[in-house]
Amino acid sequence: MRFRFANHAIDTAAARAELLDPGAGGFVTFEGWVRDFNEGREVTALEYETYQVLAVKEGERILTEAAARFPVRHALCIHRVGRLALTDMAVWVGVSATHRGEAFDACRFVIDAVKHRVPIWKKEHYRNGDSGWVNCEACAAAPHAAAPHAAAPHAAAPHAAAPHAAAPHTAASGAAAPSHDHQTVPSHGHEPNAA
Amino acid sequence: MTGRLTRSGPTPAIPAIPAIAAIPAIAAIPAIAAIPATPTTPTTPASPASPASPATPATPATPATAASPSRGSAAAPPVFGLVLAGGSSSRMQRDKATLEYRGKTQLERAVELAAKYLPEVFVSVRAGQAADPSRARYPLIVDSVPGEGPIVGIRSALAARPEAAWLVLACDLPFLSDAALEQLLAERDPTANATAFRSAHDGLPEPLCAIWEPKSAAQLAAYQAGDGRCPRKFLIRHGARILEPRDRRALENINTPDEYRQALRSLDGEASAAMQLKIQYYALMREQAGRSDETVDTTASTPADLYSELKARYGFTLSREQLKVAVNSEFASWSHKLAAGDSVVFIPPVAGG
Numbered sequence: 312m313r314f315r316f317a318n319h320a321i322d323t324a325a326a327r328a329e330l331l332d333p334g335a336g337g338f339v340t341f342e343g344w345v346r347d348f349n350e351g352r353e354v355t356a357l358e359y360e361t362y363q364v365l366a367v368k369e370g371e372r373i374l375t376e377a378a379a380r381f382p383v384r385h386a387l388c389i390h391r392v393g394r395l396a397l398t399d400m401a402v403w404v405g406v407s408a409t410h411r412g413e414a415f416d417a418c419r420f421v422i423d424a425v426k427h428r429v430p431i432w433k434k435e436h437y438r439n440g441d442s443g444w445v446n447c448e449a450c451a452a453a454p455h456a457a458a459p460h461a462a463a464p465h466a467a468a469p470h471a472a473a474p475h476a477a478a479p480h481t482a483a484s485g486a487a488a489p490s491h492d493h494q495t496v497p498s499h500g501h502e503p504n505a506a
Numbered sequence: 507m508t509g510r511l512t513r514s515g516p517t518p519a520i521p522a523i524p525a526i527a528a529i530p531a532i533a534a535i536p537a538i539a540a541i542p543a544t545p546t547t548p549t550t551p552a553s554p555a556s557p558a559s560p561a562t563p564a565t566p567a568t569p570a571t572a573a574s575p576s577r578g579s580a581a582a583p584p585v586f587g588l589v590l591a592g593g594s595s596s597r598m599q600r601d602k603a604t605l606e607y608r609g610k611t612q613l614e615r616a617v618e619l620a621a622k623y624l625p626e627v628f629v630s631v632r633a634g635q636a637a638d639p640s641r642a643r644y645p646l647i648v649d650s651v652p653g654e655g656p657i658v659g660i661r662s663a664l665a666a667r668p669e670a671a672w673l674v675l676a677c678d679l680p681f682l683s684d685a686a687l688e689q690l691l692a693e694r695d696p697t698a699n700a701t702a703f704r705s706a707h708d709g710l711p712e713p714l715c716a717i718w719e720p721k722s723a724a725q726l727a728a729y730q731a732g733d734g735r736c737p738r739k740f741l742i743r744h745g746a747r748i749l750e751p752r753d754r755r756a757l758e759n760i761n762t763p764d765e766y767r768q769a770l771r772s773l774d775g776e777a778s779a780a781m782q783l784k785i786q787y788y789a790l791m792r793e794q795a796g797r798s799d800e801t802v803d804t805t806a807s808t809p810a811d812l813y814s815e816l817k818a819r820y821g822f823t824l825s826r827e828q829l830k831v832a833v834n835s836e837f838a839s840w841s842h843k844l845a846a847g848d849s850v851v852f853i854p855p856v857a858g859g
Contacts, residue, residue: 431858
């Protein structure tokens with residue numbers, strides 16, 4: 312169960328190879344891509360920043376939790392940092408499992424938890440030259456609308472609650488089609504624009 | 507009241523200018539000739555014997571824009587520092603400028619603080635005080651207009667350097683802080699007569715921890731000619747940009763021996779409880795703090811206290827409820843007991859994926 316950051320384009324073939332297992336009958340991946348709009352604004356690029364020491368710890372905890380909840384063989388998550396252009400891959404999650412069902416479930420669990428718990432920040436650059444930190448700037452202006460952080464680091468309530476946490480800003484690759492029925496968190500009022 | 511911070515980290519947000527406190531006293535400083543800010547000023551007195559001789563310190567002046575951050579356009583007048591040390595300290599029964607706090611006089615503390623932010627800092631004195639050893643070591647501006655009180659010191663400074671604005675500091679503010687000066691400079695409005703804090707006590711503008719713009723000179727002269735003496739009333743009558751102080755204690759002045767003793771105890775207590783913490787900033791908070799890390803001396807005992815202090819210093823827009831906090835690379839509670847040397851990271855709302 313590994314979580315790591317990449318400064319360059321994610322090598323998905325190599326990542327997939329890490330999850331090969333003779334006992335695995337199913338393999339599910341999710342890719343988060345940089346999309347060209349968010350909340351009605353035209354996005355031209357994204358910049359990711361992380362508090363790496365804690366982010367890796369928290370990411371590994373998420374993968375360990377996934378393995379405890381679902382009988383997966385292997386799980387891996389790779390997240391980009393730095394400046395990304397449209398269509399670049401921001402995050403890759405791969406899960407191999409004995410059967411497809413738990414691979415789908417675990418993959419979905421991992422990407423949702425990563426978005427909500429891992430200290431990674433995203434700055435959007437807009438067509439008009441403006442830029443802003445997602446989930447920070449709009450909330451700061453109206454803090455009452457913000458969903459507060461969960462007090463405990465492992466709590467279910469996400470850091471930045473969002474109605475469309477699945478993939479409003481990124482394209483889901485085959486397996487991880489967005490569905491919203493699992494969302495139990497209060498609406499934030501601002502959608503995040505990422506996977 | 508939470509503790510106070512002193513910064514020892516890299517790269518201040520506002521360009522720090524080397525302290526000028528060490529500049530040797532200018533020998534036999536002449537009374538500054540009053541240079542009328544506007545020739546029409548009715549009451550500007552005739553200049554004394556020496557012709558216009560502004561008290562120019564030995565160092566070359568820093569370019570005007572250096573001390574005019576933020577709001578001001580590039581054309582905003584530079585800001586110089588003026589520490590008022592010409593008062594009579596009658597209620598204190600001792601010279602307030604030479605009261606010591608933790609080994610430094612209030613005059614030294616005020617000049618050093620101002621010099622962190624301003625290219626030139628002067629001490630305002632009455633004519634008879636220019637040779638006083640505690641004052642003579644600094645560049646002086648000697649009262650050059652008639653009358654009494656701080657308004658004379660302010661007018662004399664405006665007359666001595668008509669091109670400059672003055673960050674005026676009284677000499678009885680032992681809790682004066684970086685946060686207060688940073689806020690004044692960051693939120694300065696060069697188009698107003700002055701930029702001043704609103705007093706927490708009476709809601710009125712505080713004229714002696716304020717930036718006075720050159721444009722106030724003529725009106726001040728007229729005000730004084732009409733028997734006005736009180737710079738606070740002047741600001742009320744003529745208008746000023748009023749700020750809500752983030753560090754309210756910075757404006758607490760002391761006037762009596764009792765208040766001095768209380769301030770001493772307070773500052774001593776904080777110093778003994780202070781510890782160093784390492785702070786890292788990310789994303790929006792890194793941009794708002796103008797740095798990615800720093801070491802602070804603080805008396806904050808929990809992340810909650812620490813965030814209150816840093817929010818006051820940097821004006822962070824995120825409320826504590828929006829953040830998480832990590833101590834020594836692990837999530838921690840807001841009431842976690844901090845220890846010297848701890849490394850603290852405030853975590854703004856995340857947005858991975």
